[in-house]
Amino acid sequence: MHRRWAVRASLQEVPEEEAVNMKDTIISVKHLVKVYKMGDLEVHALRGIDMDVQKSDFVAIMGKSGSGKSTFMNIIGCLDVPTKGEYMIDDVDVRKMNKDELAHLRNKKIGFVFQSFNLLSRTSALENVELPLMYNSKITSKDMRERSIRALESVGLASRAHHFPSQLSGGEQQRVAIARALVNDPVVILADEPTGNLDTRTSVEVMSIFQKLNTNGITVIIVTHEPDIAAYTDRNISFRDGRIQKDFRVEKPRNAAAELLTMPILTEEDTI
Numbered sequence: 001m002h003r004r005w006a007v008r009a010s011l012q013e014v015p016e017e018e019a020v021n022m023k024d025t026i027i028s029v030k031h032l033v034k035v036y037k038m039g040d041l042e043v044h045a046l047r048g049i050d051m052d053v054q055k056s057d058f059v060a061i062m063g064k065s066g067s068g069k070s071t072f073m074n075i076i077g078c079l080d081v082p083t084k085g086e087y088m089i090d091d092v093d094v095r096k097m098n099k100d101e102l103a104h105l106r107n108k109k110i111g112f113v114f115q116s117f118n119l120l121s122r123t124s125a126l127e128n129v130e131l132p133l134m135y136n137s138k139i140t141s142k143d144m145r146e147r148s149i150r151a152l153e154s155v156g157l158a159s160r161a162h163h164f165p166s167q168l169s170g171g172e173q174q175r176v177a178i179a180r181a182l183v184n185d186p187v188v189i190l191a192d193e194p195t196g197n198l199d200t201r202t203s204v205e206v207m208s209i210f211q212k213l214n215t216n217g218i219t220v221i222i223v224t225h226e227p228d229i230a231a232y233t234d235r236n237i238s239f240r241d242g243r244i245q246k247d248f249r250v251e252k253p254r255n256a257a258a259e260l261l262t263m264p265i266l267t268e269e270d271t272i
């Protein structure tokens with residue numbers, strides 16, 4: 001009886017709104033520190049990052065070169081481990097995991113998109129998308145193909161399934177990379193400067209895909225140097241010297257799909 005009252009009292013202490021937020025927190029980072037050691041030299045890349053990301057968030061991480069953005073993304077993407085600090089993703093405590101468990105978590109919950117696409121050049125778009133599924137022994141090759149085609153459809157590229165990367169435009173290659181990131185149904189997409197190598201219209205196309213994915217329930221975190229690109233997200237966080245300098249909501253995010261309708265499509269003749 002006494003215990004039940006204690007539980008009830010502690011629940012009552014949490015305001016309703018906050019309780020909902022706790023449930024929807026997908027990434028929770030506390031006092032994250034990363035020190036790279038190179039011989040005698042120590043580089044303090046992250047000096048204590050605290051951040052909670054909610055399921056519905058679409059976050060842009062900004063900041064000068066060297067401020068720790070990629071280091072942070074690599075840690076939350078389980079590609080690297082912090083020197084100190086706590087990290088929970090989807091209620092899983094990453095600190096307690098060994099290498100194999102981390103690889104499994106990464107494959108299951110996280111989709112990566114890189115600035116330079118990182119597609120295998122001698123492999124078709126479809127096979128590139130299938131790649132993350134190869135690690136899953138439970139999935140049949142028929143399922144693999146179907147899921148990959150669905151992922152390509154979701155980025156509007158089903159008609160390019162059998163093209164090699166060299167036969168695709170930069171924007172199309174990035175969309176294949178997004179399809180590859182999506183194929184395992186991740187909870188989070190992490191993209192480090194995904195529009196860094198793209199022209200304006202193609203960047204807006206990529207942002208429209210991220211906005212659509214985010215509306216469909218996937219948390220998206222991107223790194224960008226461009227305020228124009230950050231304006232399509234709903235939360236901007238800037239890093240400075242390994243710390244968070246600013247963290248604010250974007251009042252009225254730009255709508256990429258709506259803007260695309262008004263943007264001219266350049267033909268080859270226009271560019272000559």
Ligand SMILES: Nc1ncnc2c1ncn2[C@@H]1O[C@H](COP(=O)(O)OP(=O)(O)OP(=O)(O)O)[C@@H](O)[C@H]1O
Nearest residue numbers: 036038043045063064065066067068069070071072
């Ligand atoms: N593997 C590494 N070993 C040693 N130092 C590193 C390593 N990776 C990054 N650093 C250093 O850590 C700091 C943060 O680097 P990071 O790559 O996270 O910056 P960034 O904000 O992503 O920069 P950019 O905008 O140029 O991509 C830099 O001073 C960098 O030199």
Ligand SMILES: [Mg+2]
Nearest residue numbers: 069070071192
């Ligand atoms: Mg970087």
